[in-house]
Each structure stands twice: as C-alpha cells, then as structure tokens.
Amino acid sequence: MPQLELVDLRANYGDVAVLERISFSVEKGEIISLIGPSGSGKSTLLRVLVGLLPPAAGSIRIDGQEIDYRNKLVLRQLRSRMAIVFQQFNLFQNMTVLANVTIAPIKVKGQAPAEAEAYARQLLDRVGLGNKLNAYPDQLSGGQQQRVAIARALALKPEIVLLDEVTSALDPELVNEVLDVIRLLAADGMTIFFVSHEMAFVREVSSKVIFMADGNVVESGTPAQIFDAPQQPRTQEFVSKILRH
Ligand SMILES: Nc1ncnc2c1ncn2[C@@H]1O[C@H](COP(=O)(O)OP(=O)(O)OP(=O)(O)O)[C@@H](O)[C@H]1O
Numbered sequence: 069m070p071q072l073e074l075v076d077l078r079a080n081y082g083d084v085a086v087l088e089r090i091s092f093s094v095e096k097g098e099i100i101s102l103i104g105p106s107g108s109g110k111s112t113l114l115r116v117l118v119g120l121l122p123p124a125a126g127s128i129r130i131d132g133q134e135i136d137y138r139n140k141l142v143l144r145q146l147r148s149r150m151a152i153v154f155q156q157f158n159l160f161q162n163m164t165v166l167a168n169v170t171i172a173p174i175k176v177k178g179q180a181p182a183e184a185e186a187y188a189r190q191l192l193d194r195v196g197l198g199n200k201l202n203a204y205p206d207q208l209s210g211g212q213q214q215r216v217a218i219a220r221a222l223a224l225k226p227e228i229v230l231l232d233e234v235t236s237a238l239d240p241e242l243v244n245e246v247l248d249v250i251r252l253l254a255a256d257g258m259t260i261f262f263v264s265h266e267m268a269f270v271r272e273v274s275s276k277v278i279f280m281a282d283g284n285v286v287e288s289g290t291p292a293q294i295f296d297a298p299q300q301p302r303t304q305e306f307v308s309k310i311l312r313h
C-alpha cells in the first residue's frame with residue numbers, strides 16, 4: 069500500500085483553479101521532487117497536503133486512510149505526521165535554538181520538557197548545531213537558521229517532510245550545509261517532498277521527479293527519465309532551459 073495517494077486532487081484560491089486533477093502515489097522513504105515553472109502550483113500542492121489549503125475535490129490517503137481536511141482533530145493529528153519547512157524559516161526570534169525546537173512537542177504533544185529537550189539536543193547535534201543550543205536566531209547565519217527550522221520540523225517525529233525551497237534564501241556557500249542535512253534525512257528513510265531549484269541535487273537524491281505546469285502534473289519519472297529523456301514537449305522545453313544554465 070502506498071504511504072500517500074493523491075487521486076484527482078483539485079484546489080482553488082477563491083474561484084481560481086490552481087491545482088487540476090493531480091494524481092500520484094508515494095511509497096514510504098521516497099524522495100519526490102516537484103519541479104516546474106513559477107506559478108505551476110508546487111507550493112500550493114504542499115500547502116494542500118499539510119492542510120493549509122483545503123482541497124476543492126479529490127482525495128488524499130495516508131496509509132490507505134482518506135484524510136478529512138475539514139475535521140479539526142484530524143488536521144491536528146496530521147500536523148505531527150507531516151511537517152513543512154518554508155524558504156523563510158520563521159523561527160521564534162525571542163526564543164533560543166533549543167526552545168524553538170522543543171516548543172511544539174511540549175505545547176502540542178504535551179511531552180515532558182526533559183524528554184522534548186533530550187530529543188531536540190539529538191536533532192540539533194545531527195544538523196551540526198549541538199554547540200548553538202542557547203543562541204538566538206539573530207545570532208545565527210541563514211544556513212544555521214534553516215537547519216534549526218528543519219530540526220524543529222523533525223521534533224514532532226513526522227513520517228513525511230515537505231521542503232519548499234529551503235535553500236532559496238541562502239547565500240550559495242550556505243546551500244550545501246542544508247543539502248547535507250537533507251541527505252541525512254534521505255539516508256534515514258524519511259519520506260521527503262522537495263521543491264527546489266537545485267537541479268543537480270534533485271537529480272542526485274530523488275526517487276521520483278514530478279514536472280508540473282499550470283496546476284497539472286505533466287510528466288513524472290526517475291531523474292534520468294525526466295532530465296535525460298523527457299517525453300512531453302513542456303517538459304523538454306523546461307529541461308532544456310534549466311540545463312543551459
Ligand atoms: N494566497 C494566494 N491567493 C491567490 N492565488 C495564489 C495564492 N498563492 C498562490 N497563488 C496562485 O496560485 C498559482 C500557483 O502558485 P504556487 O505558489 O503554488 O506556485 P509555485 O509553483 O510554488 O511557484 P514558485 O516556483 O514561484 O514558488 C499561481 O498562479 C499563484 O499566483
């Protein structure tokens with residue numbers, strides 16, 4: 069059984085259709101990269117998955133069970149199964165690194181502070197920030213802040229993480245330290261949705277690449293299929309443009 073299954077998913081902003089009949093499925097541990105031109109609906113798809121925008125039609129199943137996005141309790145449970153990280157890391161500026169990572173487990177899951185802290189220390193060690201536990205976000209570089217944001221997303225032990233352009237706001241020399249963290253997650257068998265302009269990295273880590281345009285999936289396949297032998301004219305055009313850079 070796939071871990072996640074989207075069937076004819078649609079979403080609108082107001083009366084404008086933004087996603088039209090998206091269908092695909094994801095096995096546990098897959099790394100799914102969403103690529104496509106600006107405005108094609110990549111961020112919107114991630115927002116729908118985590119419940120920030122209700123689907124207009126179609127269904128999403130997790131472990132075979134349809135998610136009822138109108139049910140608040142279901143949404144709350146979903147938040148700890150799927151975590152999203154954005155380009156703008158949105159850390160709490162008035163809290164230390166450690167507090168940023170422990171707040172959700174303590175407040176949302178009611179974990180004991182000592183337990184939340186022990187796990188946060190492990191996570192921060194893994195993202196290379198074990199020595200910054202008591203720093204405040206404005207004392208960190210952009211790459212370090214983004215790694216805290218990833219540790220924070222992992223603190224609720226999600227089954228699936230959604231990463232939306234997590235390296236786009238970073239100076240080029242800081243991009244790799246964040247990509248290294250993502251490699252670690254991938255090696256751990258975490259299911260990851262990845263939206264990024266880092267095409268070399270997309271090619272290296274993805275199990276499946278989904279090319280979107282105008283709110284539709286145009287084509288999907290392995291990195292080699294999409295980058296070396298795209299079948300659809302829209303994909304060919306997009307790929308030839310990015311490879312020229
Ligand atoms: N909050 C919103 N209200 C209305 N329309 C929106 C909103 N957010 C996005 N849109 C529209 O939905 C469409 C898809 O946007 P989305 O942000 O999903 O694209 P994207 O593929 O993530 O693009 P990018 O690569 O630029 O991030 C676009 O036409 C966009 O203008």
Ligand SMILES: [Mg+2]
Nearest residue numbers: 110111112232
């Ligand atoms: Mg986007």
